[in-house]
Amino acid sequence: SEQLEEDARNFLHELDVKGSEECTVATMTSWNYASDITEKHKKEKAAAELKYAEWEKEAWERVRKWNGKWETLSDPYLKRQFKFMSILGTAALPKHDLEKYNNLVTEMSTVYSTAKICDYKNPRSCKLELEPDLTKILRTSRDYDELEHVWKMWRYNTGRRIRDHYKLFVRLANKAAKLNGFDNMGDMWLYPYESDTFRDDLAELWQQLNPLYQQLHAYVRRKLRQKYGEHYVTRRGPIPAHLLGNMWAQNWGHIYDLAIPFPHKASLDVTPQMVSKGYTPRRMFELSEEFFVSLNLTRMPPEFWQHSIIEKPQGRDLVCHASAWDFCNAKDFRIKQCTEVTMNDLITVHHEMGHVEYFLQYQNLPKAFRDGANPGFHEAVGDVLALSVSTPKHLLKIGLLNEVQDDPEADINFLLSMALSKITFLPFGYLIDLWRWDVFSGKTLENDWNCAWWDLRYKLQGIKPPVQRSEYDFDPGAKYHIPGNTPYIRYFVSFVVQFQFHKALCIKAGEYDPLDPSKPLHKCDIDHSTEAGNALGDMLQLGSSKEWPEALEILTGTRKMDASVIREYFKPLELWLAKDNERHGEFIGWETDEILCTSEV
Numbered sequence: 001s002e003q004l005e006e007d008a009r010n011f012l013h014e015l016d017v018k019g020s021e022e023c024t025v026a027t028m029t030s031w032n033y034a035s036d037i038t039e040k041h042k043k044e045k046a047a048a049e050l051k052y053a054e055w056e057k058e059a060w061e062r063v064r065k066w067n068g069k070w071e072t073l074s075d076p077y078l079k080r081q082f083k084f085m086s087i088l089g090t091a092a093l094p095k096h097d098l099e100k101y102n103n104l105v106t107e108m109s110t111v112y113s114t115a116k117i118c119d120y121k122n123p124r125s126c127k128l129e130l131e132p133d134l135t136k137i138l139r140t141s142r143d144y145d146e147l148e149h150v151w152k153m154w155r156y157n158t159g160r161r162i163r164d165h166y167k168l169f170v171r172l173a174n175k176a177a178k179l180n181g182f183d184n185m186g187d188m189w190l191y192p193y194e195s196d197t198f199r200d201d202l203a204e205l206w207q208q209l210n211p212l213y214q215q216l217h218a219y220v221r222r223k224l225r226q227k228y229g230e231h232y233v234t235r236r237g238p239i240p241a242h243l244l245g246n247m248w249a250q251n252w253g254h255i256y257d258l259a260i261p262f263p264h265k266a267s268l269d270v271t272p273q274m275v276s277k278g279y280t281p282r283r284m285f286e287l288s289e290e291f292f293v294s295l296n297l298t299r300m301p302p303e304f305w306q307h308s309i310i311e312k313p314q315g316r317d318l319v320c321h322a323s324a325w326d327f328c329n330a331k332d333f334r335i336k337q338c339t340e341v342t343m344n345d346l347i348t349v350h351h352e353m354g355h356v357e358y359f360l361q362y363q364n365l366p367k368a369f370r371d372g373a374n375p376g377f378h379e380a381v382g383d384v385l386a387l388s389v390s391t392p393k394h395l396l397k398i399g400l401l402n403e404v405q406d407d408p409e410a411d412i413n414f415l416l417s418m419a420l421s422k423i424t425f426l427p428f429g430y431l432i433d434l435w436r437w438d439v440f441s442g443k444t445l446e447n448d449w450n451c452a453w454w455d456l457r458y459k460l461q462g463i464k465p466p467v468q469r470s471e472y473d474f475d476p477g478a479k480y481h482i483p484g485n486t487p488y489i490r491y492f493v494s495f496v497v498q499f500q501f502h503k504a505l506c507i508k509a510g511e512y513d514p515l516d517p518s519k520p521l522h523k524c525d526i527d528h529s530t531e532a533g534n535a536l537g538d539m540l541q542l543g544s545s546k547e548w549p550e551a552l553e554i555l556t557g558t559r560k561m562d563a564s565v566i567r568e569y570f571k572p573l574e575l576w577l578a579k580d581n582e583r584h585g586e587f588i589g590w591e592t593d594e595i596l597c598t599s600e601v
């Protein structure tokens with residue numbers, strides 16, 4: 001009835017205003033803790049989390065009173081808000097359980113963010129931190145034993161120390177999920193994807209992408225065998241995980257120098273040019289903002305520049321892992337990033353600013369809709385712009401390259417550098433929550449946690465630990481998102497859909513034409529295209545007010561995740577890798593009879 005509709009609008013508006021105010025308070029205490037880890041900030045954050053949970057519970061109980069009525073409303077926009085506000089979340093836990101749950105997550109995050117290890121070359125000095133020290137060693141060292149030391153000690157001082165926390169955490173998480181009507185927390189995490197074929201769809205995407213990954217894996221293994229010798233990197237075995245330039249082997253971009261196909265061509269890593277041109281983190285953020293503005297998207301507000309932390313502050317502990325923050329008041333948006341002047345961090349700056357651009361585009365929607373169409377969309381925005389920024393053509397435009405070699409060999413070099421961060425990430429992006437879903441569902445028992453992790457790491461990534469692991473270790477806990485309790489499948493989704501977004505925007509920018517060989521997808525740069533920017537903005541403004549297939553269709557014309565676009569982007573490389581591997585008689589895939597992880601405790 002008209003009256004019911006009117007009452008519903010007023011009711012939702014009241015909850016929206018109050019919910020945003022409560023959200024601002026809670027987010028501020030979370031920011032204070034993440035940017036300055038002290039006992040005082042920890043206590044204030046814990047108290048604010050409980051207070052926010054009380055509000056969520058009150059709001060949820062008032063929404064429940066509308067059950068049987070809101071379903072009869074005719075306006076889908078109102079019904080969708082009621083649908084989302086009918087899920088309470090972890091606030092459904094009894095207060096003492098919620099306090100325990102929150103403290104476990106904060107405690108695990110603190111262990112991770114404050115962990116330090118001793119220097120391999122100077123064992124009495126024990127203050128090396130993940131950022132910048134350990135990431136720098138993993139990125140630059142080619143000393144097999146030094147890399148093994150750093151890899152092992154990081155896991156000793158993080159994962160091993162939170163294994164027991166995680167046991168309790170899983171039980172409480174599942175208790176909360178059941179109170180929300182889900183079988184376990186894994187199912188509750190998948191709710192925002194609103195699809196009962198989602199897991200199957202993901203498995204299908206991985207099947208389509210695995211062959212390309214295996215070709216790249218075989219090629220890189222040969223290059224690493226040349227560097228470290230056949231004893232360490234065997235012909236047919238998995239690659240030792242600590243040789244891939246990254247603490248988790250999730251991005252192999254930093255061993256590009258060992259893998260470059262045509263070494264006599266110009267390097268594409270513009271870090272040296274950034275340093276020699278006196279780039280600062282501030283300049284990197286302004287460069288990224290300029291790109292968004294060139295697309296006719298929204299510039300960062302003054303508060304962003306006032307309150308963001310874009311360089312590592314000295315003399316205090318903080319969560320250095322980059323992050324973007326929405327303070328729920330359509331005014332205060334921030335990034336916290338311990339930025340270094342490297343190309344990799346320039347990409348990360350775009351990733352984080354992509355989150356803020358999404359926050360800005362949907363800031364006037366009701367709070368229930370101030371999210372990505374699905375979490376993977378939120379992760380894709382910044383990466384889409386970074387696909388354009390990474391092209392030699394764009395780097396020339398912004399003065400970070402002084403020449404572009406436009407020939408097939410330079411093309412293969414470029415595509416390989418992109419594949420070392422985009423294709424290598426796919427199995428990792430998939431397996432993190434494959435492991436966690438099995439842990440939440442009980443399919444993987446506590447005594448098998450670490451060896452189940454290494455089964456997946458071996459099966460999907462074709463890597464192995466440099467030293468044998470056991471169930472005394474807890475290697476998943478050495479990756480930020482596990483102690484941080486952040487779902488991860490969003491990144492796998494993002495790495496597929498970001499290429500679909502890229503293709504749609506490149507067509508609108510006139511930068512891609514499937515029939516024009518001079519305009520392949522991987523050479524497209526959408527900067528300064530307001531057609532592309534307006535199309536992207538139109539989708540971002542929807543927030544989560546429409547189901548994600550509809551948002552995807554508005555931008556790309558399709559309603560499904562489609563792996564054929566990322567494969568089209570890398571097609572020239574895929575052909576070249578297959579030929580090169582065949583020429584060298586490379587074994588595609590991996591096998592081993594080594595015991596990677598012993599399960600007796």
Ligand SMILES: CC(=O)N[C@@H](CC(=O)O)C(=O)NC[C@H](CC1(C(=O)N[C@@H](Cc2ccc(O)cc2)C(=O)O)CCCC1)C(=O)O
Pocket residue numbers: 250321322323324325326347348351352355378379383491
């Ligand atoms: C308040 C809050 O927490 N906000 C959320 C955002 C939101 O939910 O609104 C947030 O800021 N999350 C932090 C997280 C940081 C990063 C990350 O963790 N990345 C993944 C995977 C990956 C790797 C390469 C890549 O190109 C893209 C992704 C990893 O490093 O493993 C680190 C560097 C990049 C992004 C992020 O921004 O997603």
Ligand SMILES: [Zn+2]
Pocket residue numbers: 351355378379
């Ligand atoms: Zn992100």
